[in-house]
Amino acid sequence: MLLRTRQTPVLPNEALEEEATAQQAIANDQSEEAETIIMDPANDSALDLVISETKLMVVKSEDALDADAVNLKKASEGVVVASTIAEYARQWIKFKQFCVRQNYLGQEHEIDDMHPNFPENFPTLVALWIMEKCDPMDIHTGEIKHPNQDRASYSYAQKMRAAVSHKFSREYRFGTQPWTENPMNPGFHTGNVSLSPTISQYMISLQRRKVIVKVLG
Structure with a gap:
């Protein structure tokens, strides 16, 4: 099902022209x-990314680092x-x-x-x-x-x-x-x-x- 329109909406010509040139910009x-x-x-993914990057730094045992990463995620929940x-x-x-x-x-x-x-x-x-x-x-x-x-x-x-x-x-x-x-x-x-x-x-x-x-x- 396509969305209906009261009348054909108009998008600026600049947004539709020079398609080949615009591909890289897009x-x-x-x-x-x-x-x-x-x-x-x-998004949880942002916090997960921080945690995954933290795991690349071998500064503690894996178990200890995982536990600290959980605390990091909890502390970061208030960012937004x-x-x-x-x-x-x-x-x-x-x-x-x-x-x-x-x-x-x-x-x-x-x-x-x-x-x-x-x-x-x-x-x-x-x-x-x-x-x-x-x-x-x-x-x-x-x-x-x-x-x-x-x-x-x-x-x-x-x-x-x-x-x-x-x-x-x-x-x-x-x-x-x-x-x-x-x-x-x-x-x-x-x-x-x-x-x-x-x-x-x-x-x-x-x-x-x-x-x-x-x-x-």
Whole structure:
């Protein structure tokens, strides 16, 4: 099932052109995003990575080191304050509300019901959500927004993407699994949507436009 649209949404041309040239930039973005997911203290994998790296240093017996590593993980659990996790949850709720408001979905719960197989155009929803909040261009017209419309910072766009990354890596248990089509279910994808080429390409394009606006402003 493809997600419905009230009207054909418009993504900036810059995010869709020069595909061959942009492949390396997309790969770099995906690699950086995957590293961000791994090192996010909100994910157990980040703490496990710290522990595994600690084990490479033979300074104690293996049993003693394992015991200390457990204590390290326990002590590290407070790195991410509750407000950060709460912010991820708030952003995810805003994303679902956006999908319903734009008539891409009928009800908010439909997104969670998709798990673990998401429609192939799901990354476009995430990109459009970020675009509506942070981009100088309107999602429906492709024209410059009215001064009264939202144009949040690129940092805020990264926060929105981080919320989606966390949802897919931690709660949906995809970790840094690439966004790929399910061979047993054509048209549907699994993996972390934040690592999809669509979102990577859009974020690169958004950052470029933010820089241009700052220079011209």
